[in-house]
Amino acid sequence: MTEETTVTEETQDVAHPMDDLLRMDRMPHIWCPTCGLGTVVTALALALGKSGIPLDDIAVVSGIGCTGRVAGYIKVDSFHTTHGRAIPFATGLHLANPKLKVIVVSGDGDLIAIGGNHFIHAARRNVDITVICVNNFIYAMTGGQVAPTTPLTANASTMPYGNFEPPFNIPHLADSCGAAYVARWSSLHVRRMTTAFAEAIATPGFSLVEVVTPCSTLYARRNRLGTGLDLLKFYHDNCEIQHGADTRSLNIDFQGKITLGKFIERPRPTFLDRLDNWYGQVFGDKYEPYVGDRK
Amino acid sequence: MPQDLPSPPESTKSKYWRKPLDADTVKVPHGELHIIVNRCKGCRFCVEYCPRDVLEMAEDFNVKGYHYPLVKDEVACVNCQLCEMLCPEFAIFCTQTEDEEEGGGEDEG
Amino acid sequence: MKADPKGVLTGAHYLDGDHAAAEGALAAGCRFLAGYPITPSTEVAERFAARIPKVGGGVFIQMEDELASMAAILGGAWAGKKSMTVTSGPGFSLMMENLGLGIMMEVPLVLINVQRGGPSTGLPTLPGQADMMQARWGSHGDYEIIAICPSSPQEAFDYMITAFNFSEKYRVPTLVMMDECVGHMTEKVVIPPADEIEITPRKEYTGPPEEYLPYLPDKDMIPWMTKAGDGTRFHTTGLTHDEKGYPVMNADCQETLVRRLVDKIRTNADEIAILEEEEIDGADVVLISYGISSRVAIPAIERARREGLKVGSLRLVTVWPFPETRVRELAKNVKALVIPEMNYGQVYYEIERCAAGNARTVLVPHAGGWVHDVDDIYAGIKEGLK
């Protein structure tokens, strides 16, 4: 061991500021070098810490895949579920206990492909959950297969000659389904991302933050884009912030400009707001509001 | 360019770094960096994006075989915590030092 | 613990099996149903949706599909509400994914399958009993599960309470395997007063939150449960996990976990087994049946007995875990076991296995779409006596 290593052991005597928010007993995490997921976790933890919501009242739900592991590292009630089903699982948690602030963190394949149906319906119902969609343009954990977000012409293991399927524009999808809050940031924009997480969490209803992150091992390597650091530099040079941009304009082309920003902020009644209001009208005073349950 | 980005690319960094007019009256905070060497996977995010060019990569390897950051200019750290936020490994963090700072001795290699 | 009177519609009612099951769920304290319509199970969801705003403290949500429904009730259960869903064959297939997650996470919940004829879309409005092996093995991986088969609306009510109680006691998803005939059959259902309904409470963790280990088994092999928001800040996963709930990818952890998941049911199989036995002693033939087939078998048994034949009856109210010990015993004392079921041999093969050559086994199959003809069951009894 080098001397530096010894020094490191000593530094661990100082509490890491995330000690109360992360499951440090599980470190190191499974993610590859220069993967952006750890940064997303930090931003989420910071946003949770600043939200003022008691940590005991927060639940994080993930699906499957690299991002699916996020739930396992955040020290709140956390659920690592099945592929694509994080949103309905979260819906159940939230509806059964509206006091919980439920946050879904999962990948683009999980949320938009296999879980696409759940995504659009949760947005339509305006279930009061926050969804963080980490978009690395590829199925990473399974080896770099094409995703519904893979840019045209980008290479994937199941698109070995380049992708010819048009990808989803996630903010537009969420917007058109009625999401109450929609933003997109890159994992380089860590302060903005943290702010966006905090805003999304504070917005009643279905809120979505898409985070463009580097996948160095598969996406970058297959496409000869260098490392995750090179991708961060690419974001640095090619991201444009345009708050309130028309979500139709937010397609991401291979190595093209990426528009970031807060696009939608329009609180509207949530599923449970509507449920209580409607039954209140139907049954009058006889109806005991369900969300009254939270008290 | 994203406004929260700390600095232009490294090569041009110092040229644009002008001294604020009230620099003598506003107290610049100082940070102490803590590096958990064996968590590091050598991504260099902290080194690249430190606005004060505080860090450099060690020539040594940690137990997992990665080069890790070292503090090269402990006085320069202003506790902006960008390295801490960007670090995907929760391997570096910053604490604010008191006026009579002890220095970042722990991190000196 | 007694039932919460709010959910108990005490009195005599004329209800179909689906509606009775919904009432059973409410009486058992179920306050969250996420479902997706499918014939012939839809009426359970409809009744629950109509009743829950009046009962209070609960929610019905119609999800976008069965995948979502099953996922949502896992969430509902972890948030502390007794939760259920209801479906039929095609939806049951879709639910298998998250049924497995429920088994792995040890989530108490109830899933009703009002069976219809299959495979595929099959016979939506007509009965079948051909999902029995799917109930046992339908989700991938190795596990034990509980499945209860009511044969009347009254039993649909009664056994929903049993199902919830089992699910809480053993922390395992519990299946109520009805069929279209029972689901759509309307009969008198007597709902007792709340204080006569025994409810098994959740095995709640009460120790210091920071010391909680979500998968530390108690002596009975069943871990204490917490719920989201209780301050234990636990983690749970569908991956193979240790006592902390953290993923551990090795054979030792897999062995410890899967063995416990299996054993917590197997070693309690006798306690879980609900069997109805009749005139078994001295019988030459014992008819083994479950669900609606048990009812239909009675006239056949009675006819045989009127002719002086010694026919006993073993009704499996719980089909899973399979009452292996009892069937093995029986097989040693009778000439034949006769098994009418609405499929071409599912539970039959379990019985044949346990009979181990000690008694003949006679399957009286029926592809579904109707219940057995009494004559066919009678002929099966005669066949067994040959």
Added chain:
Amino acid sequence: MNEIRISGFGGQGIIRCGYIVGKTASLFDGKFATLTQSFGPEARGSACSAQVLVDDEPIRYPYVTVPDTVVAMSQEAYEKFGTDITEGGTLLIDEDLVKPSEPPKVGKFYSIPAARIAEELGLRLVANIVMLGFFTAMTDIISPEAARTALPTSVPERFVDLNVKAFERGYEYGLAVLGKLPDGGDEASKKAKASEGTEKKKSRAKAGAGSKGSKAGTKKAEGKPPSGKGTGKKTAT
């Protein structure tokens, strides 16, 4: 055991009618009653039937095998089920909606313009309850008192009065047919007797068994048994 099949097309309230028969028997007459139903995938217009088994003993086999009582409220239902009745069994039809091409070969055969009476009451939809009243009068499977108890909790609250009226009209029509009303010599009963006489004389004795309705039978019938157009048509030709 009574095996009853009530049939018609979807949307006529056939299942509801069967439901009330079963509910009446099992909750208020102290019997056992099992209702099953069969229907196609269409919500409306297809042939639809409700089967009710009523017995003093618990019912095992849940389906009707051969019914002893059939109610047919549509031509299609009549053609499908009208001939499948036990020997000496009873057939009840809506005389405007069912036109048997030849006299039904059954023990007892009665008809009522249930849909027409329902229309007179202002809501065609209560034809099923008119038929229920008629069924109650013409068979002794359920008692009118029990049926009256079951009815209000078996129909939508805002239609209770109308349904009660519909039941009574059908019931009294039946009593009239049986000649049990004080003014029982009216057209309806004459006609019913006539058709009955020509078709199945041997069943007369059994027809009188519906005596539980006697209390109601003392009431004067509100409904005019078939008038005008109705009388011109025979229930069986």
